[in-house]
Amino acid sequence: MAHAPTSSFKNPVVNWIDQRLPVFTMMQKEYGTFPTPRNFNYFWNFGALAMFVLATMIVSGVVLAMQYTAHTSLAFTSVERIMRDVNWGWMLRYIHANGASMFFIVVYIHILRGFLYGSYKKPRELLWILGVVIFLLMMATAFMGYVLPWGQMSFWGATVITNLFSAVPVVGESIVTLLWGGFSVDNPTLNRFFALHFLLPFVIFAVVFLHVAALHITGSNNPLGIEPKGPQDTLPFHPYYTTKDLFGLSLFLIFFAFFVFFAPNYLGHPDNYIPADPLVTPAHIVPEWYFLPFYGILRSITFNIGLPFSDVVLIDAKLGGVIAMFASILIWVLMPWLDRSPVKSYRFRPIYKWWVLMLVVSFAMLMYAGGKPAEQPYVLVGQVGTFLYFLFFLGLPVISSFERPLPLPASIAQPVLGGGRVGAVAAAKPMEKA
Incomplete structure (x- = not known):
């Protein structure tokens, strides 16, 4: 006969649940006592911020979907109804619209951190590749979401970007027809984009789960780029980095709230407040700012x-x-x-x-x-x-x-605790050979 696992939580309800489904033990292991390098700087806040924004986007998106109508003759009007008639609809719409920009700001900084500190190097190659997959899914989700308000930029942006696939030899025209659901950007296109825009965030969430799982297997990188060599190089994730993440989140929410309440349309294009018209081409078709480099x-x-x-x-x-x-x-x-x-x-x-x-x-x-x-x-x-x-x-x-790299510290603890580069000379010799 199988025995229920033991649990040490003091709360009797938590203890009862954990004996039957040890989710609290798992959370304590992965987010409580999980050993993390003791020298994290604020660049390491942006992974947690990305998860927060993803959750915000999913929740606000589900609520907005309850009021949105995916039809070319009603989509623009339904968005205006959300803004004017739905209780707190204006705030939900502005949170969702500006949340996309916040998501990309946070993720771009998160990616820059990876480039600066070599977070793609062994043993974190798969962790990095999963991050690239997340970014591609974000790009697809954001593009489809930009089409949904069915303004001028929505319509013409969809027309221009989907037409790019026609350049692919042999199968290009078939891909475009599949994306459009017909022979032009029309109601079937809008329905497909709405369905995929609703679905893909949950796919992103699943890949993020794999991304975090891979992170907890290999451990986090750190600003020095050297692996922890013992307990002196690490700290438990809680309370040290939960507190640091909460502080970063507080500052981020102030930044986010500024755009939602004081500059909600600053990052958008004014032409998208004009209903889509296939007969009138805008003077200058511009995608959202986070697509501009590509x-x-x-x-x-x-x-x-x-x-x-x-x-x-x-x-x-x-x-x-x-x-x-x-x-x-x-x-x-x-x-x-x-x-x-x-x-x-x-x-x-x-x-x-x-x-x-x-x-x-x-x-x-x-x-x-x-x-x-x-x-x-x-x-x-x-x-x-x-x-x-x-x-x-x-x-x-x-x-x-x-x-020729500079000498590395012998451990994370030395520079953090004031040891400077003591012992770095010994670490420099293999670098010279490399």
């Missing part, structure tokens, strides 16, 4: 690629732009193998820290170019930004081969 890459490919000294075109400009846009994200998956340095943190890599700065600058250039008309000098800015962006990734194996 939109800038798409538009920077203005030339055909063909055989030298002939008129044979292998890849036309449209297909080249689509390939470059998707490659700009998929290349992140290769980071664990492109970056061959044995050192993780940028703090000990004199060349790599400037290399990451180049990536940030190129990203800013692409965001700027993506929000401007497709004309000079903005196209040139986008092309330079695209070149620098891909140079970062393709040049990593080269700089990894000749970069």
Whole structure:
């Protein structure tokens, strides 16, 4: 006969449940006593913030879906009804609309942290790849959500972006027809996008669960990029980092609330308050700000690629732009193998820290170019930004081969507790050999 597991919780209700389904024991193990490096800085808050925003988006989205009508003749009106007639509908809509921007702000900083501190390196390669999958799902979910209000930017953004797939040889037209549900962006398109926009956040949640599970198996990276060598290098997650996360969350909520209550439309486009009209093309079709860097890459490919000294075109400009846009994200998956340095943190890599700065600058250039008309000098800015962006990734194996890292501390505890770089000389010898 099986015996019920023992439980040490003082609360009798919690103790009774835990003996039959040990969820509280699991939570205590994974979020209470879980050993974490003792030198986390505030960059490590953004994973928790991303989970908070995801939960906020799911809850607000489910409530909004109860009032939204996925029909081309009613969608715009139903959104206006939510804003004007539904109790607290304006606030829910502004939380959801600005929450998408907050989600991307938090995730972009979270990704930057990964680049700075080498969080993609062994043994966290799968953790990093799952993060890239989450980002791709976010992009798809956000794009479909932007279509739902059925304003001018919603309609024309859907038309332009879905038409990109027509550049894919052989199957491109079939993909576009499948996305549209017909032969133009119309009611079947809106219904499909609404269904997928509702479904994908739950898929994201499932992948986030795998992401966190992988994190708890390999353990967290840290600002020094060295693995904990004993209890002196770690702290229990609670109360040290739960308190730190709550402080970060408090500051983030102030930032979030500012946009919701004082600048709710600042990050959106005014043309999306005009009902969709297939007969009137906006002067300048612009996606949401968080898509702009990739939109800038798409538009920077203005030339055909063909055989030298002939008129044979292998890849036309449209297909080249689509390939470059998707490659700009998929290349992140290769980071664990492109970056061959044995050192993780940028703090000990004199060349790599400037290399990451180049990536940030190129990203800013692409965001700027993506929000401007497709004309000079903005196209040139986008092309330079695209070149620098891909140079970062393709040049990593080269700089990894000749970069000489600085000496690493012998443990996490030494610099944290005031030991400076004592013992670092011994750690430097294998670096020199590398």
